[in-house]
Amino acid sequence: MTSRDDELYSDIGRILFESAPEDAQMIFLDAELSPEDDHAKLLYDYINKKNEKTWFLPGSPETDSLLLKKLVELRCFYIEQGLTGGRPVWHGCLVTVDLENMKINLDYRYD
Structure with missing residues (x-):
């Protein structure tokens, strides 16, 4: 049985996979959530098959x-x-989706 956080990671990865350009190998989402949880700043980048990094819009x-x-x-x-861990909850994160290996990583920002 998967835990709720694993399900959410999977959902986030799936959404990004489905919105990525066809030639994407890696997807990056830089997300900054509002304290009220009602909006976010989302920046999308990807690395294509030529190893070029560029932005995209879903x-x-x-x-x-x-x-x-x-x-x-x-x-x-x-x-x-x-x-x-006794700290305030994270307010932003960098999501990296490796499409070749189907792996997702989230690096959280607390500052």
Whole structure:
């Protein structure tokens, strides 16, 4: 049985995979969530098959809404489960999706 955070990581990765350009090998999402959880600043980049890094915009405006929802759920999960280590909860993250190896990594920002 997978844990809730694993499900959320998977959902975030799937959303990014589905919105990525066809020639993407790696996807990067730099996300900054508002303290009220009602909006976010989302910046999308990718590395193509020529190893060139460039930005992109998802094809659907719904992508931003879906990602905001999942990131807020993940942040709430961290709070509910006491996973903040006594620090304030993270307010931003860099999501990296390796499409060749189907792996996702989140680096959280606390400052």
